[in-house]
Amino acid sequence: MSGRNILVVRHGERCDFVFNTGGESWMRRAFDCNGKYSPVDINMPRIVPKRSDGWEHFTLDPPLTEMGYIQSKLTGRAFRDSDVKVDFVYCSSALRCVQTAVGIMKGLGMTTLINVEPGLFEWMQWFKGNRPSWMQVEELRKSGYPINVDYVPILKKSDLPLDESLTSYYDRSYSVTKDLLRRHSSGTILIVAHGASLDACTRQLCGSSPRSTEQFFYLLQNTPYLACVQITESQSLWRITDSPIAPLTHSMNISYDPKQLTLSSLSLQERMKSSS
Numbered sequence: 001m002s003g004r005n006i007l008v009v010r011h012g013e014r015c016d017f018v019f020n021t022g023g024e025s026w027m028r029r030a031f032d033c034n035g036k037y038s039p040v041d042i043n044m045p046r047i048v049p050k051r052s053d054g055w056e057h058f059t060l061d062p063p064l065t066e067m068g069y070i071q072s073k074l075t076g077r078a079f080r081d082s083d084v085k086v087d088f089v090y091c092s093s094a095l096r097c098v099q100t101a102v103g104i105m106k107g108l109g110m111t112t113l114i115n116v117e118p119g120l121f122e123w124m125q126w127f128k129g130n131r132p133s134w135m136q137v138e139e140l141r142k143s144g145y146p147i148n149v150d151y152v153p154i155l156k157k158s159d160l161p162l163d164e165s166l167t168s169y170y171d172r173s174y175s176v177t178k179d180l181l182r183r184h185s186s187g188t189i190l191i192v193a194h195g196a197s198l199d200a201c202t203r204q205l206c207g208s209s210p211r212s213t214e215q216f217f218y219l220l221q222n223t224p225y226l227a228c229v230q231i232t233e234s235q236s237l238w239r240i241t242d243s244p245i246a247p248l249t250h251s252m253n254i255s256y257d258p259k260q261l262t263l264s265s266l267s268l269q270e271r272m273k274s275s276s
Contacts, residue, residue, distance in 0.1 A: 004181070004233040005188040006205075007086070007244070008198045009075065011100040012068030012225050015044060016059075027059050041255065043067055049095075049135065049143035057133045064099045068225065071248060072100045075226045076107020078245040086112060087187030090180060092120040092194060093134040093157070100226070101192040102145050113148035116140070119155030119176035120201075122194040124164035131157065154179045170210035173200035195223040202231045205238045224248070 019026030019041065029040050035055035037048050043065045051057060064072070079086070089112050091101040101114045116137050134157070141147045154176050161168060180189055191201055199211065199219055211219070228243040263271065 004184070004186060005241075006177070006181075006191060006202070006231050006238075007079075007084070007188065008191045008193065008201050008229050008231075009100070009104065010195045010198060010223055010225060010227045011064070011092075011094070011096040011192065012071040012103065013065045014068060014096045015062040015065050018043065018065055025059065026062075027056075031055060031058075045069075049139065051135045051139060053133045053135070058095075060127075060132065061095050061134055064096050064103075068096070069099060069103045071226045072103025073107040074248060075228065075245065076104035076109075078107075078248075079104070080108045082244050084108075084244050085188060086110060086190045088112070088180075088184055088189045089114045089192070090117045090120060090189065091115070091192040092122065092197070093118045093132075094121060094194070095135060097192050097194070098135075098140055098145060098147070101190075104190070104192065105146065111146065113146050115148050115151040117151075117153050117155070117176065117180075118157050118160065119153065119172060119179075120191060120193045120197065121160060123166065123169040123196060123200075124160050124162060125166070125169070127162070129162045131160075131162065166213055166216060167210045169196070170200050170204060173197060174204040177201045177205055195220050195227070198223055198227060198229045202229060202238075202240065206231060206240060207238075 015026050019029065026044070030044060031037055037055070039046060045063050045066060048055075048058065048063055086105075086108060089101055089105060091097045091114055093116050098114065098116060105112060105114065121132065137147050137149050137151070141149050155172075164172070177191070191197065193201070196216065199216075203210065226248050228245060230241050230244055231238050232241045260268070260271070
């Protein structure tokens with residue numbers, strides 16, 4: 001079997017990484033004590049999906065920002081402009097990955113259903129012995145996401161080891177990727193997952209060993225939102241073939257406080273000192 005391709009893409013900008021500032025969680029700012037959601041920044045999602053496990057679980061399973069979804073659609077459009085055809089779509093169970101996959105397919109102009117695969121979830125070390133809580137596929141479908149509710153996952157949430165080592169994470173990602181390939185003898189598979197997935201899902205398939213912890217974190221810190229890597233099969237061997245699209249680069253845009261224009265010169269001077 002030759003000619004198969006795998007595209008691995010990191011999710012888009014996530015709410016908590018943008019709005020957890022000054023020691024305060026974005027959840028405390030955007031939700032009241034009864035779980036009513038009111039965005040306090042136009043980059044926060046206008047609405048969030050209802051989830052049966054409770055709104056509190058957005059803390060560890062955050063949605064994309066508005067910019068994150070735009071990033072996803074831009075990436076999908078870039079795939080379309082580069083004549084990339086996606087035959088099968090898989091994503092991590094994390095909400096941000098589901099929403100990113102939705103945006104990419106929207107940008108591609110394709111209606112292929114998305115398969116939610118728990119085995120593509122990030123390294124369990126981030127959860128410090130806790131089991132993640134995700135939205136159910138039926139809930140995602142009711143929220144309007146094009147999810148394949150009939151998909152039978154390779155791994156269940158209960159299969160994810162709470163004390164997972166880095167090598168075990170690489171092995172899990174490799175094993176899941178191989179299982180996906182066994183299901184599809186031709187075509188292009190899109191995997192939408194986490195920053196580390198670009199290496200973890202491809203490295204052993206291309207014949208290399210899992211990374212050291214030091215190299216793992218270096219690569220992770222240099223893998224931005226919507227980063228993309230492609231690997232291609234030729235004569236039963238896999239190799240990295242760069243990315244079929246250009247990178248997505250943009251600058252930060254900090255929050256603006258109009259009241260700073262009303263400050264006295266002395267107050268403004270004090271603020272300048274405290275921020276230096």
